[in-house]
Amino acid sequence: MKKLALLFLVFTFINIFSQEYHFDYSIESQTDQIKPNKEKSISTTFYDSKNNIHLHIDKYNNKLRGVIYDRNKDLRHSFKITETKGFVTFEYTHTNDFSKNKHKDPAKDDILEIKKTDSLQYQIIGYKNEKKTKKRFTAWVTLEKSKFNYLEIGIDHGRSNEMQEKVKGFLDPNLNYIVKRMQVNYSTGYSYDSSLKITNVDFSLKLPEKLTIKEYDFFGEFQD
Structure with a gap:
């Protein structure tokens, strides 16, 4: 995952775009799980400090996906990430709309x-x-x-x-x-126990003018 922070230089877009997200920081989180088992993991998030928006990078079965969750709109935007000859391509795939399906929080009265x-x-x-x-x-x-x-x-x-x-x-x-x-x-x-390492970056991702709305399915995100 560390490699990604160095590769976000060239992006390919194939749609007509509307909204744009700009990211100015890379946040690398190293997590040391203490219980029940001792494990170490590293994850990368990109941050838009102006609008408080995150781009999370998920990896499953050696496939990479980028996810932006816009809390103000309750929308979750997914991107397919492809690495080819040192370049990284983001391709918008779909959006999940959670505005009508807000789950009850069992800990709301804590x-x-x-x-x-x-x-x-x-x-x-x-x-x-x-x-x-x-x-x-x-x-x-x-x-x-x-x-x-x-x-x-x-x-x-x-x-x-x-x-x-x-x-x-x-x-x-x-x-x-x-x-x-x-x-x-x-x-x-x-x-x-987790710690952060923060570095400067400068890149943007855009959404198509017409969003493709789908039901949320974690495993389905990694099928293509």
């Missing part, structure tokens, strides 16, 4: 507790009940001052955006911060 342990370190605890006797997760977040804001809280929870806003409330509004490292322990027994 009690969130955020503690500032240092100027750049925070503890986030999600409790399953008001008495705070049962935890859903505990996370330790380490920040770093940066040229731009990237406060994405990578916790598998429906209210991660709320956690982000609450952490932001502790910070100096005149400075920029990024999440440099996170350690998360879930009550299910799964835990991991």
Whole structure:
């Protein structure tokens, strides 16, 4: 996946385009799974710092797909990625529309507790009940001052955006911060430690004027 960050120089488009997404940062995440098994993985995400849009790169059966999830519109755009002789081609395939199918979040009534342990370190605890006797997760977040804001809280929870806003409330509004490292322990027994490496990039992806709407199917994304 590291190779991708160096190859996004030439893109082929074959449709008439409308909306364009521009990405100015590459975010490489290294995750060390601690429980239940010790495993290491590296993933790459591209970030549009102006509009807070992510391009996630997924790999399955040696096939690459790029996914942009536009939260404001509840649309998920998929691209087929092909590597040929050192060049990378993005080909738009389809869009998933989640605006009419929003799933109920079973953790929407959780009690969130955020503690500032240092100027750049925070503890986030999600409790399953008001008495705070049962935890859903505990996370330790380490920040770093940066040229731009990237406060994405990578916790598998429906209210991660709320956690982000609450952490932001502790910070100096005149400075920029990024999440440099996170350690998360879930009550299910799964835990991991992740760190980020951020570099500058400069490329754009465009959507066709007419979107192709399909039902979401993870495995179907990798059939072609």
